[in-house]
Amino acid sequence: MIRLEGLGKDFGAHPAVSGLDLEVRPGEIFGFLGPNGAGKTTTVKMMTGLLKPTAGRVLIDGLDLAADPIAAKRAMGLVPDEPFVYPKLTGAEYLRFIGELYGVPLADIRRRVPELLEMFELVPWSGELLESYSHGMRQKLVLAGILLHDPKILVLDEPMVGLDPKSGRLVKDIFVRLARRGTAIFMCTHVLEIAEKLCHRIGIMIGGRMVACGTLDELRAQSRKEGRDLESIFLSLTGGAEYSTLLRHL
Ligand SMILES: Nc1ncnc2c1ncn2[C@@H]1O[C@H](COP(=O)(O)OP(=O)(O)OP(=O)(O)O)[C@@H](O)[C@H]1O
Ligand SMILES: [Mg+2]
Numbered sequence: 001m002i003r004l005e006g007l008g009k010d011f012g013a014h015p016a017v018s019g020l021d022l023e024v025r026p027g028e029i030f031g032f033l034g035p036n037g038a039g040k041t042t043t044v045k046m047m048t049g050l051l052k053p054t055a056g057r058v059l060i061d062g063l064d065l066a067a068d069p070i071a072a073k074r075a076m077g078l079v080p081d082e083p084f085v086y087p088k089l090t091g092a093e094y095l096r097f098i099g100e101l102y103g104v105p106l107a108d109i110r111r112r113v114p115e116l117l118e119m120f121e122l123v124p125w126s127g128e129l130l131e132s133y134s135h136g137m138r139q140k141l142v143l144a145g146i147l148l149h150d151p152k153i154l155v156l157d158e159p160m161v162g163l164d165p166k167s168g169r170l171v172k173d174i175f176v177r178l179a180r181r182g183t184a185i186f187m188c189t190h191v192l193e194i195a196e197k198l199c200h201r202i203g204i205m206i207g208g209r210m211v212a213c214g215t216l217d218e219l220r221a222q223s224r225k226e227g228r229d230l231e232s233i234f235l236s237l238t239g240g241a242e243y244s245t246l247l248r249h250l
Contacts, residue, residue: 034205
């Protein structure tokens with residue numbers, strides 16, 4: 001579904017992502033972890049055609065993103081780290097716009113828009129301009145927009161940030177159901193509990209390179225932390241030994 005081959009991005013002399021190979025299969029939820037500045041968002045931008053790679057290529061549902069960008073993007077839904085929405089549209093107008101942009105039949109748009117607004121508890125604000133929406137409300141609207149065109153591939157950059165506990169639970173359940181239906185989900189997250197409970201496989205980026213990738217059990221074996229939780233594994237893989245020294249300035 002998603003295939004990254006030798007993907008790399010340099011900003012000037014600084015390599016933000018280097019030699020990234022990865023495959024995410026249909027029905028799989030892949031969690032992309034790593035410290036701030038590790039190259040996760042840069043990877044997401046390259047995967048979704050927002051940033052041109054310096055090296056390698058991206059295949060989406062078998063299509064080369066660089067050669068066939070429109071068809072590849074049609075198969076994909078993106079939740080960026082900052083939920084951008086047009087400020088002068090209302091919630092309902094935004095969803096209709098997204099539906100039309102992705103060629104969703106008009107009858108489906110008419111039926112689905114009210115359903116999705118209800119699911120994300122946005123009905124009371126559906127006629128309000130998006131400039132008045134809170135961060136979490138925008139985030140939910142972007143997610144509703146993705147469900148409207150129901151792509152085979154979802155790419156999400158920290159989708160839980162800003163969501164209240166009930167909405168967070170809703171979104172987790174949605175991801176699980178979509179994956180069961182065969183959607184491939186690639187998700188950046190700092191929330192280790194989500195990665196642990198939701199993701200079938202996890203990749204850990206450090207300094208632009210993926211230093212570990214596999215199921216939770218495989219990561220445990222790699223970090224020689226038998227039976228430990230993902231936090232211990234993550235800290236040990238990302239230099240947890242020095243962690244205690246950070247607190248000495250307090
Ligand atoms: N437009 C840009 N110009 C120059 N350097 C950039 C640019 N975008 C990102 N970088 C650099 O690339 C590296 C990776 O950044 P990126 O945003 O991909 O990290 P991240 O893993 O998403 O971090 P976070 O967890 O904080 O979201 C950083 O060193 C960052 O400074
Ligand atoms: Mg980021």
